[in-house]
Amino acid sequence: MLKVENLVVRYGMIEAIKNISFTVNDGEICTLIGANGAGKTTTMHTISGLIKPVSGKILLDDVDITKVPSHKIVSMGLAQVPERRRVFAQETIEENLELGAFTRRDKDGIQEDLRKVYDRFPRLEERKKQLAGTLSGGEQQMLAMGRALMARPKILLMDEPSMGLSPLLVKEIFRIIEEINKQGTTVLLVEQNAKMALAIAHRAYVLETGMITLEGTGEELAKDPRVQSAYLGG
Amino acid sequence: MSGVVMFFMQIINGLNIGSIYALIALGYTMVYGIAKLINFAHGDIIMVGAYLSLVLLNTGMHWSIATLLSILGCALLGFTMEKVAYKPLRKASRISLLITAIGMSYLLQNSFQLIFSANPKPYPAFINLPSLKLGSITISSNYYTTFIVSVLLMILLTLFVKKTKMGKAMRSVAEDEGAARLMGINVDHTISLTFIIGTGLAAVAGILYSNCYTIISPTMGSLPGIKAFIAAVLGGIGSIPGAVLGGFILGMIETLVKAYISSQLADTIVFLILILMLVFKPAGILGKNVREKV
Secondary structure, three states: OEEEEEEEEEEOOEEEEEEEEEEEOOOOEEEEEOOOOOOHHHHHHHHHOOOOOOEEEEEEOOEEOOOOOHHHHHHOOEEEEOOOOOOOOOOEHHHHHHHHOOOOOOHHHHHHHHHHHHHHOHHHHHOOOOEHHHOOHHHHHHHHHHHHHOOOOOEEEEEOOOOOOOHHHHHHHHHHHHHHHHOOOEEEEEEOOHHHHHHHOOEEEEEEOOEEEEEEEHHHHHHOHHHHHHHOOO | OOHHHHHHHHHHHHHHHHHHHHHHHHHHHHHHHHHOOOOOOHHHHHHHHHHHHHHHHHOOOOHHHHHHHHHHHHHHHHHHHHHHHHHHHOOOOHHHHHHHHHHHHHHHHHHHHHHHOOOOEEOOOOOOOOOEEEOOEEEOHHHHHHHHHHHHHHHHHHHHHHHOHHHHHHHHHHHOHHHHHHOOOOHHHHHHHHHHHHHHHHHHHHHHHHHHHOEEOOOOOHHHHHHHHHHHHHHOOOOHHHHHHHHHHHHHHHHHHHHHOOOOHHHHHHHHHHHHHHHHOOOOOOOOOOOOOO
């Protein structure tokens, strides 16, 4: 589904991503775990086309999207739930969801997906005329997920969905990620909360200061002593 | 003339100049909202619009076609200005953009001085509808036309921004450009469209202004431009209703000060308002203090 090959990203003189390669297979949940500053968000932004890499390739279903502008990538089936959710605070919930479907023209399909989002997140429907800025952190996370789903993506990128949420809400969000995945959407998840991420991931990579240092199934990495000592507090 | 009639006339004057300020302020505020740029060349677009329409009217062209072509010409200029001067600097510091905008303003003024000379030229006013008589007050057609056209355009703009897909794209780019990109919104197109609309409105303002004052010069845009900028700040820069409100308030204050206090002090007071506003309420009357939950 998604293939990243020898990606290098620089901010001025600083090399944020130093030659990483990874693959997300059709239908799976793949996770990149790593500490603050490891380059997780940079990777996500580069895949979505917000940052252009110095070298390397990004392939979506074997199509090279490295040089495709960000606004076209969405209609190719890749949507992202960004770090800190970044909902449009001045717009209502419904308007946020409509913006998620910005690239689509199939009115009936959009209505159908809006229905699905509301069924999945009933809280959003109750408050659809409210400004998104008035929502709590957890509700904003749900809105950001709903908004990304409105693009009807083949692959959903999720950047730190657990950030700033209570443990109970984190559980709920991860349950929903699994559910979305079971209904057929491939997921690339980036997390600092390694324990939760590894528990739901089919495959996982460890990212450290711009390099991939380990890879394996979620289970394997959860048992790996190096991962345990560095990321799982054990 | 009785005091009441005189006061009423001043109110009409204030609404007239206020609607011109509001039209110009809309361009300032929209461009700021989306590109985070104070386009100081925006005032000079009024002048370009006035000269374009003068040249076209002098060829004997019907006023409606001349007006339409002038608006299109200014929109094209706005589009080009953004692509050539501002887009390459989008990642540069704010100060570089600001200096470029001031440079753009001088470039326009000086090239028009070169082409048309610095001397003011008479403008063939074409708004010649019957005057409106309300009791002992006569309102000339320039005045009510300016007001009606401006208000109509403001309503259309508001509907465009609120209801259309492109309008929604504009709002979302203004709020969070990166998130807008993730929605699949073409930010470059959105910025271009903003410049086109803003400069188109400024062209209309220029033509209405010239119809009222019937004399145009290459520097005619700078003072109304600065005042419209103050209007935009007063209303809350970035806010569309703020620009309209600021424009009308400023026009009204300026007219009333001219009529009842001193015509020499009018500009002083207008600039004093800007200073006071920046000191005490920098976000403006309708400006949003953006606060985010994290």
